[in-house]
Amino acid sequence: MTRVSIDFPFRDNQEIKAFSFFMDYLLSFRLGKETKPTDITGFSYNAEMQRGYFWSTDDEAWIPDQIRQLFIDFDLEEDDHRLTQIIEHLKEKFFEFYLKFERGQEAVWVVTYSIRVR
Numbered sequence: 001m002t003r004v005s006i007d008f009p010f011r012d013n014q015e016i017k018a019f020s021f022f023m024d025y026l027l028s029f030r031l032g033k034e035t036k037p038t039d040i041t042g043f044s045y046n047a048e049m050q051r052g053y054f055w056s057t058d059d060e061a062w063i064p065d066q067i068r069q070l071f072i073d074f075d076l077e078e079d080d081h082r083l084t085q086i087i088e089h090l091k092e093k094f095f096e097f098y099l100k101f102e103r104g105q106e107a108v109w110v111v112t113y114s115i116r117v118r
Contacts (some may be wrong), residue, residue, distance in 0.1 A: 005107040014101040021097040043072040
């Protein structure tokens with residue numbers, strides 16, 4: 001199994017709406033149906049926001065940031081090519097939803113790691 005962590009900017013109401021659209025998108029999946037991506041076994045997010053800074057290559061400055069982390073579990077191994085394709089698809093949706101609310105992003109942070117469920 002693999003857990004994927006995605007950092008969602010959460011600095012204003014528009015970014016909160018983009019996150020909500022992404023969550024609605026995930027909730028639309030039906031395992032065992034033709035809806036993609038498949039192999040998701042569950043997902044959760046931190047209710048608390050994390051605060052920090054990121055280096056903006058556009059502004060060439062440190063930008064204050066607030067993020068909410070989303071964790072998605074997959075019944076796929078970390079080196080499975082299907083997982084790579086699914087992650088690329090989720091990144092496309094991330095950018096699409098932030099642009100929809102006029103909050104284009106320079107990048108999206110996605111981290112994958114193997115997990116063992118006991």
